[in-house]
Amino acid sequence: MRFINPKIDFAFKKIFGSNESREILISFLNAMLYAGEPVIEDLEIIDPYLAGQIFGSKDTYLDVKARINDGKTIIIEMQVLNVPAFGKRVLYNAAKTYALQLNRADRYQRLRPVIALNITDFEMFPNQSEVISRFAFKETQRLFDYPDSEIELVFIELPKFNKELSELTTLTDKWIYFVKNTSNLETVPDTMVAVPEIERAFQIANDTNLSQKDLDELQKQESWIQDQQGAIDLATQQALKRGKSELILRQMTRRIGELSPDIQTQICELNLENLDNLGDAMFDLESVSDLVTWLQQHSRNSTDDI
Structure with missing residues (x-):
């Protein structure tokens, strides 16, 4: 049933x-x-x-x-x-x-x-x-x-x-x-x-x-709600990622100096997990070269997820 x-x-x-x-x-x-x-x-x-x-x-x-x-x-x-x-x-x-x-x-x-x-x-x-x-x-x-x-x-x-x-x-x-x-x-x-x-x-x-007509209408509404919820979840995750990347960029700039546009882009393209990892590793990085090395090690597959 x-x-x-x-x-x-x-x-x-x-x-x-x-x-x-x-x-x-x-x-x-x-x-x-x-x-x-x-x-x-x-x-x-x-x-x-x-x-x-x-x-x-x-x-x-x-x-x-x-x-x-x-x-x-x-x-x-x-x-x-x-x-x-x-x-x-x-x-x-x-x-x-x-x-x-x-x-x-x-x-x-x-x-x-x-x-x-x-x-x-x-x-x-x-x-x-x-x-x-x-x-x-x-x-x-x-x-x-x-x-x-x-x-x-x-x-x-x-x-x-x-x-x-x-x-x-x-x-x-x-x-x-x-x-x-x-x-x-x-x-x-x-x-x-x-x-x-x-x-x-x-x-x-x-x-x-x-009736079949009622079932079709119900399925249509359920699909619409799932699509809308997916869009809301995606927007939420994207906003969270954007906020984290902007915060890390500000903190890294204060710590090791101005970052090139290429490095900024690499940081913004990290997924949420690696953004968190970079936040944890930040105080162990003492120069731009340290950051570049870290990004090279962690940037692979970083864009597979939001």
């Missing part, structure tokens, strides 16, 4: 945002937002597309959008890639969803709260250990709530969730485990079957229940 990856946009929408997903989404949101308590009793899954009302303003495409029983709107985004300005995009989507509730003649009293639930496959807050973080408007010194604190941001950072199946004790644990690990499973774990909504989610995620 194979399951589609809930972290892929298409799969996430299929599982949580389709016509058959209402009970699944209720259970999921209660787990993510209310510690498994049945606060949400009913909801309506609505069109996640947010058109710009002002000519030229930016359109927005969310993964899932729902209006729950108390009138709140919840927008959900599953984000795999740590792209620039993602945090700003979260704020933009939340503020836009809040503002678009009103037409020109509507009174502000009609505004209802918005919760932006963001699930990330990377760490948003690397200095914090909590898997779930919540943000709302508060006074900065005494931390009391703004009277109309109607926009809330919730983040679930999947890399920080490291529980095994045997450690899953809460509904929240089980749903986070589902999102993070389903694509790596071959059968539905017994502990997950105990929750009817999660069992139903596994049924939707079973790739044998998807």
